[in-house]
Amino acid sequence: MKKLLILGTVVTVSAFLASCSNKSQTATEENSTAVVSSSSSQETSSSSSAVSEAKKEETQIIGSNEYGFVKVPKSWVRFHEVEGGNDIQYCDGTDINIVTLNTFKAEQFNISEEKYAKLDVVTVSSSILTSKEQSSDFSKVWGSKSTIGGYEAYVVNAIAKSGKYLVTWVFRSNDGKIRYVSLEGDGETLKTILPMIESSWSNTKAKAE
Template identity: 40%
Template sequence: MKKKWFLGLAFLASLIMVSACNHQSPSKETSQTSSSSSSSVNDSSSDLSQLTKDTQRIGSDDYGYVNIPKDWVTFHDVNGGDDIQYSDGTDINIISLNTITAEKAGVKDLSEISAEEMANRFYVGWESKKEVTKQIAGSRTTIAGNVAYKITILTQQGKIMLIWVLGTPDKKIYYISLEGTKAALVHVLPLIEQTWSTSK
């Protein structure tokens, strides 16, 4: 059964509101005059420059690239498979990058499945895990001009996990996850949504 992507839970709304207060997406359209639009572009560039200050770019041509805090280090969860993973030096705040292949999706050809269907699979899988509270939500967002399906999960231990699944015009499906405390996520979440791309 297809899950609805606009479930609007209180913890999700508060996380997004905190993030939105600190960072405005440069892709948001505004109806301003050309002079104020030019100013807005400059402000967006300045905001992005400020956002990416003291960051490092990680990733690969297969998994995509993203900026993360400069002091985060390579990490490998025993259950991480072939993910590219970094953490803040703990096993709490972690980012993981991967791509969904036909083999991982269990199909003969990747064209048989969409990013939304893969996101639904992740949603259902996480929904049934014991460590997850009733607070799990899905939403649609945009990353690097591509529609992305974001799953927000709150665990019994109070940890937040965000999963993005996005498809690109070349029919690849990418997976990004970010888990940890709210304080860490508020800083790293906008980095993911504003700096991820398929190129370094």
Template identity: 30%
Template sequence: MMKNKILLGSVTLLSALMVAACGNGEKKTAEPAAAPTTEVAKETTAAPTTTAPTTTAKTTTPGTSSETKKVSLEDTQRVGKDNIGYVNVPKDWVVFKASNNPDNFYYSSPDQYNIMYLESYSKDKVKLNDGETFGAELIANRLLNGVKNDKEQTSVQGVKADFAGEKAYLIKATFSDGKTMFEWILQKGDIVYVVSIEGTEDMVKSLRPVFEQSWGLNAKTPGQ
């Protein structure tokens, strides 16, 4: 199994890094740039609904042929916890235990190539440097800085996007092993939530609308 970048995310985040603020940025395309950039653009997505459209995912892993499958809410299971939120993932995905972060919440495809991660942060869990203010922007900056400094990343971009009816930061990255990662950071009340998906480009893009429309704090109802 190839190394999963999101398994290391919480370690980077909890360190007291001094990073440049994302800022408001220019209104540019939301697609990953050819070269690494930390500029934030505005990304507009469709308003979330409680019924996710059927999407098509082409799952390709090393040494196997591609397999096309449709992903809709009817083909998913709802997973998560009260303190980190809930999201729908494909029914065949299973709990994934990371040896370096065994208490963190991960679900993966059966082959462990595609992986999803949920986390939340309160002010008392994050060390602040002088002049820093706790919030989604700070968490997004630290995560973006960590990805930018990863020698295996081939492109990285931070954008502003709508996610589950909330304004959020979205980090998009690609890596030399062929993986794509999308990571949303949003704030509700005094808690910052992180939702990450990493794997094949087709799988990540197919699950994106499912995540955007299903994430919420209600254990039973997608999008709430």
């Protein structure tokens, strides 16, 4: 199984940070315009009732203390990319519907912990958005804002030419870490899983329950 353009995210963001290292704050603000001020979950708000209707025994909590936790259907299983990588990924048994968890670290960007603490999440999100726009795999890419686990997130939305959807949340949690969560799949699956992800994400397992 292969997720769409996620393995190269850190490389892309690192290159973006390097190219922007000498730019002014004004340039950073201009980059933020790539993020449209609208919620990715608005289109699926009518399906939020699906989360409350899902019985606890029908879901499972996945993740780790390092990457955070979310709820997914109990039938979903963990898998590992043949290309490698340290993501935590679960799918429904196909290569279509996939949830990915990760956390960006200072060393991945080749910056100090001090600079990491000041790193603008918009910069990271804008870089991911740009990489999707430049890819021939996608027919439509746009940015939005949403809330995941109670945190404001910058969201990169994309539609692959195959018709598959990809939603990527980038946000900073209260422990100072920049989090990465992505959901890819068909439209019907996203209607149920997207609100489940946004409502359940937590940096501790107990809070995700």
